[in-house]
Amino acid sequence: MLRIDNEKCNACGLCVKSCPFGAIDVNDEVARANELCTLCGACVNVCPQAALEIERRQVSLEELAQYRGVFIWAECESRDARDTPKKVAYEILTQGRRMADKLGEQLCAVVLGNDRLSEIENLCYHGADRVLSCRHELLGHYSSDGFTSVLSAVIAKEKPSIVLYGATPNGRDLAPRVAARMHLGLTADCTELGIDEQGQLIQTRPAFGGNIMATIISPYTRPQTATVRPNVFAAAESDPTRPVVIEEVPVTLSKANIRTRLIEEIRLESEAEKIDEARILVSAGRGCQDQVNLDTIRKLARKLGGTLAGSRAIVELGWIPHSLQVGQSGTTVGPDLYFAIGISGAVQHVVGMSSSKKIIAINKDPDAPIFKIADLGIVGDALVIIPKLIEEIERIKVQ
Numbered sequence: 132m133l134r135i136d137n138e139k140c141n142a143c144g145l146c147v148k149s150c151p152f153g154a155i156d157v158n159d160e161v162a163r164a165n166e167l168c169t170l171c172g173a174c175v176n177v178c179p180q181a182a183l184e185i186e187r188r189q190v191s192l193e194e195l196a197q198y199r200g201v202f203i204w205a206e207c208e209s210r211d212a213r214d215t216p217k218k219v220a221y222e223i224l225t226q227g228r229r230m231a232d233k234l235g236e237q238l239c240a241v242v243l244g245n246d247r248l249s250e251i252e253n254l255c256y257h258g259a260d261r262v263l264s265c266r267h268e269l270l271g272h273y274s275s276d277g278f279t280s281v282l283s284a285v286i287a288k289e290k291p292s293i294v295l296y297g298a299t300p301n302g303r304d305l306a307p308r309v310a311a312r313m314h315l316g317l318t319a320d321c322t323e324l325g326i327d328e329q330g331q332l333i334q335t336r337p338a339f340g341g342n343i344m345a346t347i348i349s350p351y352t353r354p355q356t357a358t359v360r361p362n363v364f365a366a367a368e369s370d371p372t373r374p375v376v377i378e379e380v381p382v383t384l385s386k387a388n389i390r391t392r393l394i395e396e397i398r399l400e401s402e403a404e405k406i407d408e409a410r411i412l413v414s415a416g417r418g419c420q421d422q423v424n425l426d427t428i429r430k431l432a433r434k435l436g437g438t439l440a441g442s443r444a445i446v447e448l449g450w451i452p453h454s455l456q457v458g459q460s461g462t463t464v465g466p467d468l469y470f471a472i473g474i475s476g477a478v479q480h481v482v483g484m485s486s487s488k489k490i491i492a493i494n495k496d497p498d499a500p501i502f503k504i505a506d507l508g509i510v511g512d513a514l515v516i517i518p519k520l521i522e523e524i525e526r527i528k529v530q
């Protein structure tokens with residue numbers, strides 16, 4: 132809680148100005164905090180009288196020691212009427228394995244779904260010591276209420292020390308809800324994870340527009356929870372010799388617990404599908420000059436068996452939907468091949484595609500930052516180069 136020392140407070144009002152949540156007001160010559168306070172500490176840092184202090188409940192070592200093990204939420208997606216783990220589940224499982232080994236603890240994957248759940252033994256082949264399978268007819272599709280209730284109950288019972296989620300749309304919804312319900316810390320969108328000497332989870336994520344990397348720990352609460360960007364970490368190879376341990380967890384859930392209803396599922400058009408899982412991405416930037424030129428870029432993508440994507444600049448121009456935006460405020464991608472066409476290489480773009488296996492950049496500016504991370508750079512006018520490239524691909528295909 133935020134403690135304000137009335138003896139020291141001189142009602143200068145600096146804390147009021149510094150509070151981003153409007154949680155402090157000055158009445159009767161003293162500052163008072165209200166329920167909007169998030170304990171962010173901004174007011175403490177500005178008070179010239181040192182009148183403010185955040186009092187946190189110190190967790191004893193005995194309490195911390197009750198929490199053991201690394202859990203990941205293995206999100207599943209529908210394929211051919213079955214629900215199987217998403218690619219990101221294997222990526223975070225691999226990180227979870229690394230941390231569990233460092234801590235000398237178990238790695239557990241939690242899956243939520245109904246009878247369509249399948250291939251969950253693959254989670255053991257990719258590193259899980261056990262899978263907790265929570266099946267219920269009301270978990271057949273994602274709902275914030277249903278998934279939060281069930282996962283919170285599993286966490287409360289099992290007491291893991293770390294819980295990781297993929298930073299997918301559902302993961303970004305579920306993780307903060309569970310954290311709020313259980314009063315936990317949460318770091319969103321991590322791009323690096325580690326364990327420090329005290330066994331705490333080190334969570335690193337870009338901050339301030341990607342210009343700095345912030346390293347965050349959660350010393351006061353357990354489990355420590357984080358969402359992890361898809362396509363940042365590689366998934367380990369499957370090892371089918373690993374033992375499969377699947378435990379069915381009884382689930383109690385009723386329709387009354389879930390405030391939302393699924394009315395209809397609308398599949399995205401093929402182009403807008405899953406740039407995060409595409410093997411080849413052909414990404415266009417403002418340097419493509421005009422929306423009509425995207426037809427040629429799209430043609431190149433088709434010829435290569437790839438998918439069109441783009442920078443935020445062309446999303447803001449209305450040339451492509453946000454679902455195709457690569458970068459910090461779009462999607463993080465990790466294809467085998469990434470074409471950056473007329474893209475300058477701003478840090479917010481690069482942070483979303485730098486884990487691509489091969490990067491080919493076409494830009495007429497030889498000093499464009501994108502060339503610093505490109506495996507192959509072509510300096511020139513993309514509007515001239517792309518048609519020639521398409522011609523050449525067609526020629527090779529005919530041969």
Ligand SMILES: Cc1cc2nc3c(=O)[nH]c(=O)nc-3n(C[C@H](O)[C@H](O)[C@H](O)COP(=O)(O)OP(=O)(O)OC[C@H]3O[C@@H](n4cnc5c(N)ncnc54)[C@H](O)[C@@H]3O)c2cc1C
Pocket residue numbers: 340415416417418419420441442443444445456457458459460461462472473474475476477478479480483493494495496499511512513514
């Ligand atoms: C908080 C925040 C979040 C952001 N999130 C994202 C994000 O998720 N994704 C993202 O992409 N951006 C993001 N941005 C914006 C980012 O900073 C850049 O403004 C954006 O990436 C620039 O897009 P661009 O490279 O297409 O355009 P520009 O920076 O305008 O670059 C155009 C490039 O095209 C080249 N060019 C021009 N004509 C030609 C030609 N005929 N042939 C070849 N090359 C040519 C130019 O030399 C130039 O390098 C974010 C910004 C902020 C502040």
